[in-house]
Amino acid sequence: xKNTPFTQIHIGLGAKMAEFAGYNMPISYSGxxxxxxxxxxxxGVFDVSHxxxxxLKGADALDLIQRVxxxxxxxxxxxxxxxxxxxxxxxxxxxxxxxxCIEPNSVYMLVVNASNIEKDWNWISKYNTKNVEMHNIxxxxxxxxxxxxxxxxxxxxxxxxxxxxxxxxxxxxxxxAGVENVLISATGYTGxxxxxxxxxxxxGDAEKIWNAIFEAGKSAGIKPIGLGARDTLRLEMGYCLxxxxxxxxxxxxxxxxxxxxxxxxxxxxxAKEILEKQKAAGAKRKLIGFEMIDxxxxxxxxxxxxxAGNVIGKVTSGTQAPSxxxxxxxxxxxxxxxxxxxxxxxxxxxxxxxxxIAKFPFV
Amino acid sequence: MNFPxxxxxxxxxxxxxLTDGDTxxxxxxxxxxxxxxxxxxxxxxxxxxxxxxxxxxxxxxAVKTVSDLFLPVAGxxxxxxxxxxxxxxxxxxxxxxxxWMVKIKVANPADLDSLMSAEDYQxxxx
Numbered sequence: 054x055k056n057t058p059f060t061q062i063h064i065g066l067g068a069k070m071a072e073f074a075g076y077n078m079p080i081s082y083s084g085x086x087x088x089x090x091x092x093x094x095x096x097g098v099f100d101v102s103h104x105x106x107x108x109l110k111g112a113d114a115l116d117l118i119q120r121v122x123x124x125x126x127x128x129x130x131x132x133x134x135x136x137x138x139x140x141x142x143x144x145x146x147x148x149x150x151x152x153x154c155i156e157p158n159s160v161y162m163l164v165v166n167a168s169n170i171e172k173d174w175n176w177i178s179k180y181n182t183k184n185v186e187m188h189n190i191x192x193x194x195x196x197x198x199x200x201x202x203x204x205x206x207x208x209x210x211x212x213x214x215x216x217x218x219x220x221x222x223x224x225x226x227x228x229x230a231g232v233e234n235v236l237i238s239a240t241g242y243t244g245x246x247x248x249x250x251x252x253x254x255x256x257g258d259a260e261k262i263w264n265a266i267f268e269a270g271k272s273a274g275i276k277p278i279g280l281g282a283r284d285t286l287r288l289e290m291g292y293c294l295x296x297x298x299x300x301x302x303x304x305x306x307x308x309x310x311x312x313x314x315x316x317x318x319x320x321x322x323x324a325k326e327i328l329e330k331q332k333a334a335g336a337k338r339k340l341i342g343f344e345m346i347d348x349x350x351x352x353x354x355x356x357x358x359x360x361a362g363n364v365i366g367k368v369t370s371g372t373q374a375p376s377x378x379x380x381x382x383x384x385x386x387x388x389x390x391x392x393x394x395x396x397x398x399x400x401x402x403x404x405x406x407x408x409x410i411a412k413f414p415f416v
Numbered sequence: 417m418n419f420p421x422x423x424x425x426x427x428x429x430x431x432x433x434l435t436d437g438d439t440x441x442x443x444x445x446x447x448x449x450x451x452x453x454x455x456x457x458x459x460x461x462x463x464x465x466x467x468x469x470x471x472x473x474x475x476x477x478a479v480k481t482v483s484d485l486f487l488p489v490a491g492x493x494x495x496x497x498x499x500x501x502x503x504x505x506x507x508x509x510x511x512x513x514x515x516w517m518v519k520i521k522v523a524n525p526a527d528l529d530s531l532m533s534a535e536d537y538q539x540x541x542x
Contacts, residue, residue, distance in 0.1 A: 069453070084508075085479040086454045281453065281480050350457055350477045373456035373479055380457075402459075402475065 057102035058195045058259030066277060073280055074167035076103040081279040088282035089375040092245050093416075096201035096270055097278035098263075105170035105191040106251065107163045108155075113183040115158045119320035121180050122152065123305055123328075124313045126161070127320075129154035134222045134238060137313055138305050139165075139173060144327035145301040146308070148173050149293060151240060153224060162236075162251075164196075166295045180323075195254040199266060200278075200286075204247030207270040212237070216248060230265035232258045242283060244290035244414060282375075289374050291342050291383065291413025297353055298340060298369040298383050304328060307336045307385065338366065339391040342413035344381045349399060349406035351382035356400040365390045368399060374415060381415050382408075417446045417541075420512055424528050425537035428470075428486040431512060438525050442488060443516040444476065444507060447541045452478040455507045458500045458517060460485070466492040469527065473518060476507070489527035491520040 055076045063070060068079035079100065081088060091097045109117060118126045124137035133154050139147035148169040153162040165173045170191055181187060199208055205216045214227040214237055224238035229250060236251040252258060267275060284294065293299045293308055305314045306328060316329055345351065351371030359365050371382030382399070390397065393412055398405035423431040429448035434440045449455060460474030467473055467487050474485040474496075497516050499506055507515035522528070532540065 080480075081453055084454050285479060348457070349459070350482075352482060373477070375454075375479070 055103075057100055058254040059100040059102065059263060062260065062263060063100065063277070068277070068279060074103055076167060078103060079277070079279040081281045082277050085279070085281040085285060086375045088276065088278045089285050091274070091276045092201045092243055092278055092282060092286055093376050094202065096199065096204040096207055096247070096273060096275045097282070098266055098275060099198040099200065099278050099280075099283055100196075101198050101249070101283075102195045102254075103167035104196050105165040105167060105173065105189070106194045106196075107165065107174065107177070108186075108188040108190055109161045109163065109177075110186040110188070111159060111184065114161055114185050116183065116320060117177070117181055117185045118152060118161055118163070119318065120322055121177055122150070123310075123315060123322060124152070125315040125318040126152050126154070127318065130157055131155065132223050132225060134224055134240060135313075136222070138299075138310060139176060140305075140323040140328075141176075141301055142324055143301075144304045144324040144331065146295070146299045146303060146305060147176050147301065149295055149299060149310075153236070153238070168296060193254050194251055195259045195262075196249060196251050197262070197266070198241050198243075198247065198249045200241045200243040200247035201245045203270075203273055203275075204245075207273055207275060208248065208266065210269050211265055219248065230262045232262055235262075242292060243286040244292070244416065245286065285372050285375055288370050288372055288381065288383070289376055289414065289416045291415065293340070293383075294370060303340075303385070304331055304336065306331050307338055308340045335388065337388055338385045339388050340369070340383060340385055341391050341410050342381065342383055342415060343397060343399075343408045344377075344379055344411045344415065345399070346396075346407040346409050349401040349404075350380045351384070351399045351401070351408070357384050357386055358398045358400060358405055359390060360396060360398065362405070365397065376416050381411070383413075386410075417450070418512075419445065419534040419538050421534045423512065423534060424488065424531035425534065426486065426488045426531055427540060429541075430486060430488050432488040432528060432531065434522070434525060434528065435519075438522045439494065440489075440491070440520055440522050440528075441516045442518050442520060443511055444485070445537070445541075446511050449508050449511045449515070452476065452481060452483060454479050455504045458497075458504050458507065460493075460496045460518060462493045463496060464493065466490075466523075476517075485517065487520070488531055490523040492523075493518050493520055495519040
């Protein structure tokens, strides 16, 4: 099992630790509900250094990204980022990722899921026929997500860069807490606002930055947050989790990711024809959000039925949503049943429990 | 972590306490609630059922996990703690008191003798 630069800090703070994607990660500290509320209402710090980072460099870097991903990276200028997906040849999703434009056309950073680092690397390498320079900097890159409505205000005291006015999905590079070359990005997986900061793990910088953030946020009540609350926070927003809601067998059109699937961009990407056909014919199933009407908590892989008891789909994520005091979930259902407010039934321990298809974000 | 001496314990992390004669209260231990984290739903629909020892009498749901509840000894489920419907978090805050889960009629009170003492249970989870 690998450690992040912060693993010892988490253990020292008494976090509940568990393996996630091969890393020894904090699942919770004070409790998922408390951590969740802290991020929604104040500010919390996630160690997500397990995520993967690749640098792609060279005259054909943009061309390579355009060929393997669904979104249109040619629209990116320096300091802009975009959410995108890597496609397989069958029209399924290899991974979802963020593309950061360091220098248009020639230098990009791709941020991928920890569980997919090797798979993505091999996949992109396979398409790298024009010798784009590729660097896997995952192991030496530390990543903290500082999220919540008060996050930027707290962090602003640690840098000259203008964090407070950083627009969503843009980033700057600068000195942060005395550490140079920190990439500060207005992104996150919580819907609560805040930033993510990337920096090289060297010379004790990781600990220095961690301590500076907690010192700056002490009076405001900033807290460390584990992966448990990360999951409930993203689920309330309806954000997809790779391996749960999207995978090699789901298409971005089914998953509600049509907005990052640019079929008309200049460079054709993997499986474009398949997705075009799917779009023309209409996807057969659709990822929907739902909330429970009757008592019960939906979980990954529970069966979804209609009122007559026919199987119409499957739950991909579910939880008791801490901000809402009700249980919500995501799942795929046959498109005929996918309408908002449609009543569905989640099979929980052999009992069908009533739920309603709802718009997300749920909060 | 607290393991009251007057209770009996199981390896599935339930506790049982005879209240009078052959009725007993059952809940989960301080260790169990701590491992589960924030408890959000206690789902028990076996009222009136007579179950054997080790049979599942319900399910406890934390934010991230679902865990079955096993009856420590044979008996009949008489009552589910009504407070847990609105406040499942009582299992976290007071696992041996207000967070009790079911009241049962024990088939044979002597069955409790075969369960673990507080000391043995502490060794198990220590």
